[in-house]
Amino acid sequence: MTDQFTPPPSVGCRAAPVLKQRGQREVFCGLTGIIWLHRKMQDAFFLVVGSRTCAHLLQSAAGVMIFAEPRFGTAILEESDLAGLNDAHAELDREVETLLARRPDIRQLFLVGSCPSEVIKLDLSRAAERLTQQFAPKVRVLEYSGSGIETTFTQGEDACLASMVPVLPKTQERELLVVGALPDVVEDQMMALLDGLGVGPVRLLPARSLDVETGIGPNTVFALTQPFLADTHAALERRGATHIAAPFPFGEEGTTAWLAAIAAQFGVSDETFKAVTDAPRRRARAAIAQASEPLNGKSVFFFPDSQLEVPLARFLTRECAMTAVEVGMPYIHDSIHGPDLDLLPEGPQISEGQDVDLQLDRCREARPDLTVCGLGLANPLEAEGLSTKWAIELVFTPVHFYEQAGDLASLFARPLRRKGLLKHEGIAASDPTMREVAQ
């Protein structure tokens, strides 16, 4: 199977010097993860204990808002709650009681800590214990922090999954646990591939509902599908499970390497591996070749955002023939990101953390063909003539595994294709002020 691989670079980026700057960080907080987690776990409700800002963030990040009563909400702290903590606990109990009475479909309730709840040291773990006792066995109450002072963007999912690990039942079975929320269609494809390889039983975290048996123990081996699950990784190791380190399953190469690592762990023969993967690999390659044409030879600059930056840079440089200028990550964990950094050819500046103004200076200086950044920066950079790809779309769109590899390349190619299609300069004119700026 190695005959189809592009050989790994002689020098990867694992040992490259990392630029660490400290300043304003233009990132979401971990609460944002609720937007996709509440869709994934259909019997769960996420109750943020926070401020009006938290509620406003969730609403704004949900963007168009969802035409239904969402399975998340915010218990907004008011002046009176800040006075005494005992009151805050009683208030929280009351809100949870009302909520569970109105929504009998809820089986798992996550109390989600926020910046204000942490600063006033509101002990949500105590509240979760108390409420679990009160509502057992019907409802399980867990807590985690999605606060900006503790987490960025996708770390919210990490904190959420990590909070579930201690309550997973114990098992001695040799099982594969696949960790990370995936769109259902992608999850089904993954399960079919693993089934074809004869790997099993396969358990998922998060499972679609509480009733699915996901256990853990010393014979559990686990693979991550998302590169932002550091705390969950640590929590699983604490329960005795073993991590299968691998590049992440983005693109044909990433997917193959990820599956190969699991196959090796489960003693899958080369023939079986080839039989299962050859056809989807060929399809993925063909799809990427077609979709990535506008990307070939172009440069890309990553602002730190979703934590997917290193694996995606690996995909874009090795499978779409792009050059990476800078690859920024909110944070880097060698044990998780190492395999992808090994494959990323040396050259790009690897950076961790952010001083957004200085990073914008570097980006303007480099004038990359494509900039991957958050929603706050995208239109301003477009107005300066740069092409951008919003990072949040990468978290909301099915992009993992073979059948999505072409779609992943298309996501990046679309801004460049669009630029080629539009014949007139756009002058931003959303208010009279801006018209003057544009003139």
Added chain:
Amino acid sequence: MKLTVWTYEGPPHVGAMRVATGMKGLHYVLHAPQGDTYADLLFTMIERRDHRPPVTYTTFQARDLGSDTAGLFKKACQDAYDRFKPEAIIVGASCTAELIQDDPGGLAETMGLPVPVIPLELPSYQRKENFGADETFFQIVRHLAKPMEKTARVSCNIIGPTALGFRHRDDVQEITNLLYELGIEVNVTAPMGATPTDITKMGQAHFNVLLYPETGEQTARYCERTFDQPFTKVIPIGAGATHDFIAEVRALSGSTAELDTDRLRQSWWSRSVDSTYLTGKRVFIFGDGTHVLTAARIARDEMGFEVAGLGCYNREFARPVRALAKEFGVTPLITDDYLEVERAIEELQPEMILGTQMERHIGKRLGIPCAVISAPVHVQDFPARYSPQMGFEGANVIFDTWVHPLVMGLEEHLLHMFREDFEFNDAAGPSHHGGHAPQKQGAPAPVEATPEPATTGEVIWLDLAERELKKIPFFVRGKARRNTETYATEKGLREISLDTLYEAKAHFAR
């Protein structure tokens, strides 16, 4: 603690951002934890701005809390000044920073920056976005504007428009043109488009035009006291209100200039026979106080609707909204609880909602058409075309906007006549909307958009009556059900038969 699913207003520092982002040459240094930068996307995505909001966030993290967050703030403040060289700086705290009590105002004052530094006190756990905008603008004016000699020609300031405002961009243009036709110069429009230097000159104007009381009333009152500038009280939304506004401006300015009112098409459009089907449509109105007050008048006096209920989410406007509800003979709903609004709408079963993007959700769920009249804003509330709410063109725009979600006049009749037509039936919705699609032959009966339990309270619908009710087109079915039930309750009936249905129809006929 209060459980909130959707919020009508953001926190007060977002209001301050709306002021800062609307202005030029001003910078906002916000003491805030990592993550609060999400607010940038409101402006860059929803409003499609081509520059980042002029806001520097300290973005502190947990590890900073034990050490020196005050030092972090001062560094951010200095860096922001060095990089952006603003004419003035506003400083404040978001909700979390308020708890750590670093006093950004006091810190910034000690730094000796060579430009005015204006501290903001915005209590995050008590107040909301509109207050934040109103208070921020007021503090900026209070610090920067000085009494001045009035301009030789009669002039006014336009007060209230901000970034991320509901149609502020086009309202300002419409009203500026209107004032120009009246021979009145606009001295300063603020906050939107103004620099701190412009603010210093606000005292030159003879009077103020207050377009958005939500975000400008404190300033208007301050200028009245301090610079002897009276301000307009009429908000020119709707044809009648625009005429009243013009009269008010004439009284304040002495202008007698002729105005060309030919552009006002709304009045004739509303009188033309195609509009007769609008008569007595029951509407529910909800939004910010100012837009609700004006919309109610348009609904009744300019569209011929019946106002079935109204309310606002900003408590600051509870008093005038209550007074208006009394005048209209309806119960006012003053709440920022989305679920409460939903309950009220479900109960009233209006034929149309005039609301915000949130009520649009409710309408979609209940199968009631909705037109958006007020913030909170959505990317759709920033159309590419010129689309004011104020002035004569605003009245035209509102006519079109409110009529669009409804089934059109002749189509109503066709739906009554050809109820069983496979591509023109009532489950397909208004034919000019995307959702309209011919139904497949032999497909199962369409699912009711509105959840309609067979029993409501005490009254039971008998089978024949229930089936007859389903034959009534969807856009009047809610009203028919409600009227019949009201009639039955009044008559002390426990069951609704076919006869009851038609007796009620005769009873309520108009």
